[in-house]
Amino acid sequence: MEKSWWGFFINFLKCSPSARKEVVAVDGDDANLQAVERRKPGGWKCMPYIIGNETFERVASFGLTANFTVYLVSKYHMKKVAAANLVNVYSGVVNSAPLLGAFISDAYWGRFRTLAYASIASLLGMVVLTITAAIPQLRPASCSPEAEQAGQCAGPTRAQIGILMLSLALMSIGSGGIRPCNLPFGVDQFDMTTESGRRGLASFFNWYYCTSTAAIILAMTLIVYIQSSVSWPVGFGIPAGLMVVSIALFFLGMRLYVYVPAEGSVFSGVAQVCVAAYRKRKLELPAKDDVVEQERMLYDPPTVSHRVMKLPLTLQFSFLNKAAVVCEGDRKEDGTPASSWRLCSVQQIEEVKCLIRILPIWPAGLACFVALSQQWTFVVLQCLQMDRHIGPHFQIPSASVPIVALLALTLFIPVYDQVFIPLARRLTGMESGITVLQRQGAGIVISALSMVVAGLVERMRRNSAVAHGGLYGSSPLPAAWLAPQLVLMGIAEAFNAVGQVEFYNRQFPEHMQTMAGALFNCSLAGGSYLSAILVVAVRKYTTWLKDDNNVNANRLDYFYYLIAVFGVVNTLYFLVAAHFYRYKGLPEVQPKEESEERPAA
Numbered sequence: 001m002e003k004s005w006w007g008f009f010i011n012f013l014k015c016s017p018s019a020r021k022e023v024v025a026v027d028g029d030d031a032n033l034q035a036v037e038r039r040k041p042g043g044w045k046c047m048p049y050i051i052g053n054e055t056f057e058r059v060a061s062f063g064l065t066a067n068f069t070v071y072l073v074s075k076y077h078m079k080k081v082a083a084a085n086l087v088n089v090y091s092g093v094v095n096s097a098p099l100l101g102a103f104i105s106d107a108y109w110g111r112f113r114t115l116a117y118a119s120i121a122s123l124l125g126m127v128v129l130t131i132t133a134a135i136p137q138l139r140p141a142s143c144s145p146e147a148e149q150a151g152q153c154a155g156p157t158r159a160q161i162g163i164l165m166l167s168l169a170l171m172s173i174g175s176g177g178i179r180p181c182n183l184p185f186g187v188d189q190f191d192m193t194t195e196s197g198r199r200g201l202a203s204f205f206n207w208y209y210c211t212s213t214a215a216i217i218l219a220m221t222l223i224v225y226i227q228s229s230v231s232w233p234v235g236f237g238i239p240a241g242l243m244v245v246s247i248a249l250f251f252l253g254m255r256l257y258v259y260v261p262a263e264g265s266v267f268s269g270v271a272q273v274c275v276a277a278y279r280k281r282k283l284e285l286p287a288k289d290d291v292v293e294q295e296r297m298l299y300d301p302p303t304v305s306h307r308v309m310k311l312p313l314t315l316q317f318s319f320l321n322k323a324a325v326v327c328e329g330d331r332k333e334d335g336t337p338a339s340s341w342r343l344c345s346v347q348q349i350e351e352v353k354c355l356i357r358i359l360p361i362w363p364a365g366l367a368c369f370v371a372l373s374q375q376w377t378f379v380v381l382q383c384l385q386m387d388r389h390i391g392p393h394f395q396i397p398s399a400s401v402p403i404v405a406l407l408a409l410t411l412f413i414p415v416y417d418q419v420f421i422p423l424a425r426r427l428t429g430m431e432s433g434i435t436v437l438q439r440q441g442a443g444i445v446i447s448a449l450s451m452v453v454a455g456l457v458e459r460m461r462r463n464s465a466v467a468h469g470g471l472y473g474s475s476p477l478p479a480a481w482l483a484p485q486l487v488l489m490g491i492a493e494a495f496n497a498v499g500q501v502e503f504y505n506r507q508f509p510e511h512m513q514t515m516a517g518a519l520f521n522c523s524l525a526g527g528s529y530l531s532a533i534l535v536v537a538v539r540k541y542t543t544w545l546k547d548d549n550n551v552n553a554n555r556l557d558y559f560y561y562l563i564a565v566f567g568v569v570n571t572l573y574f575l576v577a578a579h580f581y582r583y584k585g586l587p588e589v590q591p592k593e594e595s596e597e598r599p600a601a
Helices: 005-013 047-065 067-077 080-134 145-149 158-188 195-229 233-250 266-279 293-297 318-324 346-374 380-385 403-428 436-467 479-507 512-542 557-577 592-597
Strands: 024-026 033-035
Touching: 024 195, 024 479, 033 080, 047 158, 047 195, 047 233, 067 080, 067 195, 067 380, 080 158, 080 233, 080 346, 080 380, 080 512, 145 293, 158 512, 195 403, 266 318, 266 346, 266 512, 318 346, 346 380, 346 479, 346 512, 346 557, 380 436, 380 557, 403 479, 436 479, 436 557, 479 512, 512 557
Parallel strands: none
Antiparallel strands: 024 033
16 A cells, blocks of 8 residues: 555655665675665656745745844844844854755765755744744834934843744754755756756756746845835745745655765765874885876775766875775775775875865855855945935835845856857867856955945945935935945856856765855855954954944945955965865876876876
8 A cells, every 4th residue: 555645754754765766885896786776866857846945945045034134123123233243143154054964964864854854944943033023022122213213222132032043043954954955956866877867957957046046036025025115024924934835845746856865974084084094104105206106006996986086196195195005904805995994095085185175265265255245234234324216105125235236146147158258268268268266266356346346335325424414314325326336246256156166066076065065155154254253353443333323423435445455365365275276187297208208008
C-alpha cells in the first residue's frame, strides 16, 4: 500500500532510504562502487517547486527586512543611528549563518532536510515579528510626533527587545539553511551526464536569478508600500503568508526530488591534509624541484567522480605535498590508505591549496559591501528628509528607493554580457573578456567612486535642508538626486558581487560548492559588520554621526568620503593579492630549458 504524503515526509526526516537511489564510492576507488536504490533526476519537473520556494521565500524575507530600519525608528522609538547599526548587525548574522548551514548540510542532514528545517524556522520568525506589529503591548507606547522629534519617546523594555530578538534569531537560522542549499539542491535535480540535463541546468540558473531579482523588487515596492502606507501587521503578515506558500510548494515536490546524501564535512578533509603533512614534516620530498616527477612518486589515485576536476600537483605550498608521501604501513593490501590522517591523495592536497589561495582574495571584497550596505541604512534615512512625491498625492516609501540599485544591477548585466564582454574579448583575446579577478577589481573601484558621489549629494542635501528650516528642516531636493550613487552601487555589485559568485564557484573544489555559496554570504556579512564597526568608531572619535535622531545635524558626507578612502586602500591590497593568485587546475610552469630537455611521453 502506497505511503501517504505525510508518512513519506516523516519517513524522510527520520533519514529513511525511502524511494531514494544514489551511486556511492566506497573506499575512494572506482572499482568499489556500491549501487543503492536510485531515482532518476527529474530536471525541470522539479523546478516549479524549487524556484517557487525560492521566489516566495525571497519576497517574504526581503519584505520583512527591507523596511526594518523604519519599523525600528517609528514603532520601537530607536535612535536612527542605533537602528541602522542594528540592521547592519542583523544583516551580518543573516549572511554569516549560511557558513554553519553549509557545514550542517554537507556533514549531517543533506540539502533537503536542511532546507526543510530552515524554512520552518524562518516562518516561525516571521510569525513572531508579525505578532510584534499586531499586539501593541509588545512594542513601546506610541507618542506624539513632537516628542518623537525631540527624542523623548519611551524606548522598548527588555521583554519587548527579547521578543524582537527571538524573531530575528529564528529568521537568521532560516536564512542560514536556505541560502547555501537552495541553488545546489536545484542543481542536484539535473543529470549532468546528458545533453538535455546540461541545457536544463543553464536555463535553471537564468530563471533562478531572474525570479530572485523580481521577488526582491516586488518586496521592496509593494510590500514596503503596504507596511508604510497601509498597516505594519498586514505588511508583515503578507510575507509570512507567502512563506507558508513557499514551504507548501517545496514539500509538494518531494516525490520528484533526487536526494543527495550528506558526504561528510569538507573541514575534515582539510584537517586530514594538515595533520598528515605535520606528521611527515621531517621527510624529504622526492624530486623537490621537478613537479612532474614528484607527482609520479606521490599517492595519486584517480578521482571517484567524473564531476570532479583532476587537479595537477603544484609546488606552491609544497610543505603540504608531504601528506602524499607513501611510507611503510600507510596503505592496505588493496592500495587504499590505512589511515586518512597519515596519507592523503594529491587531489586532496591541491583542494586544500585552492582554499589557501582563495583566503587572501576574500577580504578584498568586503570594502565593496561596506559601500553597498549604506543603501539599506543611511540612504533610507537621507530619503526621509527629502521630497519623495510623484505627483501631488503619491509618496514613495523611503525603503523602496534603494530599488534603483537593483534595477541598475538587473539592467546592466545584459549590457555586460552583450556589449562589454564582446568588446573586451577583442582587446584581450580571452573568451570571458576579462578574468573574474579583473571583474571583482572593477567593482571595487566603482564602489569607491559611488561613495564619492554619495558624499557630494549628501552635502547638497544637507545644505538645502539647513537653508529651508535649520538643522531640523527637510530638504526640498527630490529623492531622485540619490539615483546616481545608487546606479553606481548597482553597477559595482554587477561587477564585484556577481564576479565573486563566479570566482568562488569556479575556484572551489566541486564537492565544496555549498561552502562556496556560504563564503559569498560571509562577504555580505563581513561588509555589514565592518560597516557597523566603522559607525561605532566614527561616533567615538569624531562628531560626524553625533546625533542619533537628526541626519541634518551630522556630517554623513564625511562618513561617505571615509568609506571611499577605505575603498582606495582596499584596491591597492586587492591588486597585490590578485597578482600572486594562481587559478585552479593550471599546471606548474616548467623552466624553458627543462621542458625542452624532457623527452615526450
